[in-house]
Amino acid sequence: MAVTSQSAKVTLPTDTQIKIEREFDAPAHLVYRAYTEPELVRRWWTAKRGEMTVVDIDLRVGGGWRYVMESPDGFEVAFHGEYREIVPGERLVSTEVYEAMPDAAALDTVTFEERHGRTLLTILVEHTRKEHRDAHVESGMEEGLQDALDLLEQVAATL
Amino acid sequence: MARAATTTDTFNAIAEPRRRQILDLLADRERPVNDLVDLLGLPQPQVSKHLRVLREVGAVHVRELGRQRLYSLNGRALKPVHDWVQPFEAAWSERFEALDAVLDELKKEEGHGGD
Numbered sequence: 001m002a003v004t005s006q007s008a009k010v011t012l013p014t015d016t017q018i019k020i021e022r023e024f025d026a027p028a029h030l031v032y033r034a035y036t037e038p039e040l041v042r043r044w045w046t047a048k049r050g051e052m053t054v055v056d057i058d059l060r061v062g063g064g065w066r067y068v069m070e071s072p073d074g075f076e077v078a079f080h081g082e083y084r085e086i087v088p089g090e091r092l093v094s095t096e097v098y099e100a101m102p103d104a105a106a107l108d109t110v111t112f113e114e115r116h117g118r119t120l121l122t123i124l125v126e127h128t129r130k131e132h133r134d135a136h137v138e139s140g141m142e143e144g145l146q147d148a149l150d151l152l153e154q155v156a157a158t159l
Numbered sequence: 160m161a162r163a164a165t166t167t168d169t170f171n172a173i174a175e176p177r178r179r180q181i182l183d184l185l186a187d188r189e190r191p192v193n194d195l196v197d198l199l200g201l202p203q204p205q206v207s208k209h210l211r212v213l214r215e216v217g218a219v220h221v222r223e224l225g226r227q228r229l230y231s232l233n234g235r236a237l238k239p240v241h242d243w244v245q246p247f248e249a250a251w252s253e254r255f256e257a258l259d260a261v262l263d264e265l266k267k268e269e270g271h272g273g274d
Contacts, residue, residue: 007248007249007252008248008251008252008254008255009248010244010247010248010251012244014176015174015176018247020251022251022252022255024255024258024259024262025259025262026262026263026265026266030262030265030266030269031258031262033265034258034261034262034265040261040265043257043260043261044254044255044257044258044260044261045254045257046254046257047250047253047254047256047257048253048257049250049253130174137243137244137247138243138247
């Protein structure tokens with residue numbers, strides 16, 4: 001059944017945070033499964049932008065995760081982190097490191113709130129520095145990267 | 160790297176949490192300063208200072224009505240910020256559409272599997 005798809009809502013609650021919210025037409029335990037089972041993550045995490053070549057999930061506190069995505073032109077992006085808190089079907093806290101920027105570790109808090117069979121997914125990304133948060137918003141995706149380059153060009157022009 | 164002054168750069172102007180709060184309060188309607196003072200629980204001089212910064216980057220408009228100064232949001236000035244976040248938001252939207260498809264299948268499996 002085609003449900004009218006809604007867009008993700010991205011807000012920047014503080015200088016160092018990014019908040020991503022979206023409601024899904026499915027109960028929380030299914031959204032949680034799709035979020036934590038490697039074979040399911042593989043099917044949505046890259047959307048249509050590439051293939052996931054690695055999806056490692058060691059789902060226990062202190063366990064690690066690592067995702068590697070390869071774009072059609074062979075560009076590889078990799079992320080990894082460690083699980084800090086796990087409440088199945090409700091809450092997942094982990095660190096996140098974009099391997100091209102290893103100093104910019106973030107703490108991700110993912111919550112799954114079910115209401116009337118639907119689930120509000122909220123991802124709160126907390127960086128330690130504004131510069132890292134800004135780079136996160138600008139990186140990762142082609143268009144984002146292009147914007148960052150445009151911005152860099154503008155900044156460079158003012159120096 | 161030189162950082163643009165708060166008073167000329169929208170990004171810097173709205174980096175201050177209180178100023179973002181003011182924009183949130185003005186998002187639904189125009190408000191006099193006193194309203195903002197009450198809602199924020201801040202002394203008036205401080206609120207006025209934040210409003211001045213927002214006005215200088217064009218994020219808010221002000222108009223006089225009798226003895227009151229009414230402030231309103233100017234969405235156009237915030238467009239660069241929206242444009243900046245937009246590709247990131249679009250990427251997540253695409254990702255979530257793919258997740259919708261996975262969830263549809265899981266729901267069907269559960270329905271037929273009866274676990």
